Amino acid sequence: MEHIPIRADTDVLAARQKGRALGLQAGFSSIDITLLATAISELARNILLYAHEGEIELRLLNEGGRRGIMVIARDQGPGIVDIERALQDGFSTSGGLGLGLPGVKRLMDTFELKSTYGAGTVVTAVKWELR
Amino acid sequence: MDVPVLKQGPYLIATVQSALTDADLAQLRRTLVEQVGRYRSRGLIVDVTAVDVLDSFACRTLRDIAHMTGFRGAETVIVGIHADLAFAMVQLGLSLEGVTTALDLEEGLAYLDRKQRSVKALGSRPRQSAGPRNLLHPRG
Numbered sequence: 001m002e003h004i005p006i007r008a009d010t011d012v013l014a015a016r017q018k019g020r021a022l023g024l025q026a027g028f029s030s031i032d033i034t035l036l037a038t039a040i041s042e043l044a045r046n047i048l049l050y051a052h053e054g055e056i057e058l059r060l061l062n063e064g065g066r067r068g069i070m071v072i073a074r075d076q077g078p079g080i081v082d083i084e085r086a087l088q089d090g091f092s093t094s095g096g097l098g099l100g101l102p103g104v105k106r107l108m109d110t111f112e113l114k115s116t117y118g119a120g121t122v123v124t125a126v127k128w129e130l131r
Numbered sequence: 132m133d134v135p136v137l138k139q140g141p142y143l144i145a146t147v148q149s150a151l152t153d154a155d156l157a158q159l160r161r162t163l164v165e166q167v168g169r170y171r172s173r174g175l176i177v178d179v180t181a182v183d184v185l186d187s188f189a190c191r192t193l194r195d196i197a198h199m200t201g202f203r204g205a206e207t208v209i210v211g212i213h214a215d216l217a218f219a220m221v222q223l224g225l226s227l228e229g230v231t232t233a234l235d236l237e238e239g240l241a242y243l244d245r246k247q248r249s250v251k252a253l254g255s256r257p258r259q260s261a262g263p264r265n266l267l268h269p270r271g
Contacts, residue, residue, distance in 0.1 A: 008151035016184055019149070034215035038223055041186040051262065057229075101224035 002058040004044075004073075012044040015056040019069070022058050026067040028129055036069060036127045039107040043073035043123055046100070051077020051120065061126065068128040070107070076120040083115055134159050136166060141173040143205075144236070150183045156192040163196055168207040174243035177202050178236055180211030182246055185266075190225040197230040206231065206246060210239040 004015040023033035026064040040056060040123065049053035054075025061068040081087045084104040087101055101123070108125040115121040132155050137144045143166055145159065167175055177196060179185065185193075197207035208231045212220075220226075233239040 013150050020183065029214045031218055034219045035222060037184045037187055038219040043224065045186060045188060066189045103225075106222045106224070108220055109221065 001060070004058070005053070006044050006047045006055055009024045009048065012041055012048065015044045015058075016041045019058055019071070022042040022060060023070055023127075026060060026069055027116060028127070030070075031096060032130060034101075034126060035107045036071070038096060039104045039125060039127070042100075042104050042107075043071065043125075047075045047077070047126045053077035054120075066131060068109075068126050069128045071126065074120070075122075079111075079117040079119055079121055080115040081117050083113060084116075087113065087122055094106075122125075135160070136162065136173070138170050139240075140178060140245065141168060141171075142178045143167060143172045143174075144178065146178045146181075148181050151189070153188055160192055160196050160199070164199045164203065167200045167203050172205045173247060175205050175207045176236060176239045176243070177207060177209050178211045178239075179209060179216075180235070182197065182211075182216070185212070185216050185220055185225070187223070187225060188222065190227065194230055196225060197227075206243065208233050208239040208242055211237050233262070237267060 002018050004011060004018055006012065012051040018038045019040040020033055024035050028036065044056055047056075054073065054077065057072040057074065059072070061070055079099065087105070101113065104123070104125065109128050110126040112124045113121070132149055132151055134145050134147050134151070135157070137146070142164065145163060147159075148169070151159070163175060166172070193209055194246075197209070199206050206222065209227065210233045212232060231242065233242050
């Protein structure tokens with residue numbers, strides 16, 4: 001399990017490099033490692049953009065011998081007012097910077113978003129090894 | 132992390148050698164836009180073979196570089212987007228619309244050479260209108 005605090009752009013790099021290392025450890029294919037690292041990069045970027053700080057947690061999963069990696073992106077930022085809209089393609093409140101969550105959802109196998117307006121956002125997403 | 136920029140004839144070649152932070156990317160953008168002017172470059176190649184991830188910010192910065200240097204008369208070619216990155220970029224919904232890409236450095240240079248030749252061929256053709264004079268004396 002890894003906790004990577006996200007406070008600066010260098011932390012975005014650190015988070016995706018940890019994800020890459022964990023993907024290798026889990027025996028992911030190179031393409032899945034790149035998908036995972038890209039998703040982590042985008043989630044960490046969202047934290048910086050919207051909440052300024054937060055953390056990325058990475059967990060190695062094992063379900064009946066099948067390995068996966070869970071990414072939890074957590075912040076105590078402003079939260080998302082309209083979650084449904086945030087999950088629509090092409091919607092971004094930061095001037096087109098973060099392409100946002102629909103893309104991350106496509107990169108990962110499972111995706112869950114919890115956000116309380118004024119209290120923060122938690123995104124939990126899992127990438128499973130291919131079988 | 133500084134990105135080395137090599138001047139080769141009328142072209143600049145920037146080779147990204149590792150993962151870049153947002154600040155590094157912004158610095159690269161400034162450097163390249165400035166250097167195409169200083170070296171009077173006609174073409175610019177940005178080689179991203181060693182890049183681990185092209186996320187929304189990196190992609191947008193590459194687009195910016197291509198458009199900004201385009202305004203200064205240099206054509207940019209992004210080379211070396213490997214298969215995994217291309218796959219991830221499409222899943223994420225990114226596009227490099229309006230930006231020329233080539234498989235690798237060799238293809239990128241060949242593309243710029245072809246463009247240079249066609250520009251020269253066009254330039255040597257006699258012009259029909261005498262531009263500025265016609266503007267000053269529209270009927271004369």
